[in-house]
Amino acid sequence: MNPDLDLVLDRVIRAPRALVWSAWTDPSSFAQWWLPAPTICRVDRLDVRPGGGLVTRMSEDGVDFQPHVDASFLVVEDQERIVFTNTIDSEWRPVAPAPVHMTAEIKFADHPDGTDYRIVVRHGDPSSRARHHELGFFDGWGSVTEQLASVAEGLVLR
Amino acid sequence: MAQYSAAVDEVFVALADPTRREVIRRLGRGPTSVGELAREFPMTLPSFMKHVRTLEGSGLIRTTKRGRVRTCALDRDRLALVEDWLAEQRRIWEERTDRLDSFVTGHQAQQQEQQQEQKEEKP
Numbered sequence: 001m002n003p004d005l006d007l008v009l010d011r012v013i014r015a016p017r018a019l020v021w022s023a024w025t026d027p028s029s030f031a032q033w034w035l036p037a038p039t040i041c042r043v044d045r046l047d048v049r050p051g052g053g054l055v056t057r058m059s060e061d062g063v064d065f066q067p068h069v070d071a072s073f074l075v076v077e078d079q080e081r082i083v084f085t086n087t088i089d090s091e092w093r094p095v096a097p098a099p100v101h102m103t104a105e106i107k108f109a110d111h112p113d114g115t116d117y118r119i120v121v122r123h124g125d126p127s128s129r130a131r132h133h134e135l136g137f138f139d140g141w142g143s144v145t146e147q148l149a150s151v152a153e154g155l156v157l158r
Numbered sequence: 159m160a161q162y163s164a165a166v167d168e169v170f171v172a173l174a175d176p177t178r179r180e181v182i183r184r185l186g187r188g189p190t191s192v193g194e195l196a197r198e199f200p201m202t203l204p205s206f207m208k209h210v211r212t213l214e215g216s217g218l219i220r221t222t223k224r225g226r227v228r229t230c231a232l233d234r235d236r237l238a239l240v241e242d243w244l245a246e247q248r249r250i251w252e253e254r255t256d257r258l259d260s261f262v263t264g265h266q267a268q269q270q271e272q273q274q275e276q277k278e279e280k281p
Contacts, residue, residue: 007251015259023261033254033257036257100243102247
């Protein structure tokens with residue numbers, strides 16, 4: 001664990017482990033929670049096995065779909081653990097996706113109230129990448145700033 | 159912490175203007191003199207200077223005067239204040255887990271309802 005780069009989430013979900021697992025492995029279920037409404041999620045690949053692909057697309061209008069996640073599963077242990085990374089796309093090509101490259105580990109365990117659901121997301125260091133590609137960093141940063149600024153503008157207008 | 163929030167607020171206010179955002183983007187390429195920057199914007203020099211002072215006040219840029227030339231440079235440490243990518247990723251995963259939670263618990267409630275109905279239908 002690196003507190004500057006990693007995040008840990010621990011949650012008890014009041015539903016049986018098999019049900020939580022199926023929400024991760026059944027494409028039509030997965031599409032219903034992976035992205036926040038009103039964004040529409042389309043699951044192109046959900047091949048939950050080591051080396052299998054995870055490809056999702058997103059749309060605001062249900063017509064025009066943009067790329068969202070293109071990743072590979074590294075570890076899959078039935079109803080216990082899923083590990084996937086976006087540093088290898090679904091065709092196993094090494095990539096450095098924006099805004100951050102990461103490996104996510106999701107653990108499922110029984111809990112008296114349902115399912116003990118734990119997530120560890122390990123991120124690559126975005127600032128080291130930024131120093132190496134100063135200009136590219138600034139392009140990426142610009143889009144983040146646009147978003148921040150539109151939030152700020154919204155606050156000011158209200 | 160309050161001091162931190164105040165600094166973040168100032169950065170947000172400074173960024174909530176298209177001219178100032180453009181100045182930040184322009185300075186991303188390297189330090190530039192006020193005169194050179196001002197030429198790129200369709201406004202009077204005093205109006206442009208107001209934007210420069212707002213940016214300077216927020217700490218996003220620093221200016222130094224050498225002879226008659228004032229040069230602006232970006233302060234990347236101040237930019238890092240609003241570029242808290244890890245907090246953003248945490249928010250994404252927390253909200254995603256909230257949605258998974260309500261999806262599966264809703265699903266379960268539906269199943270129980272159906273089972274209940276089936277039981278009730280049987281005499």
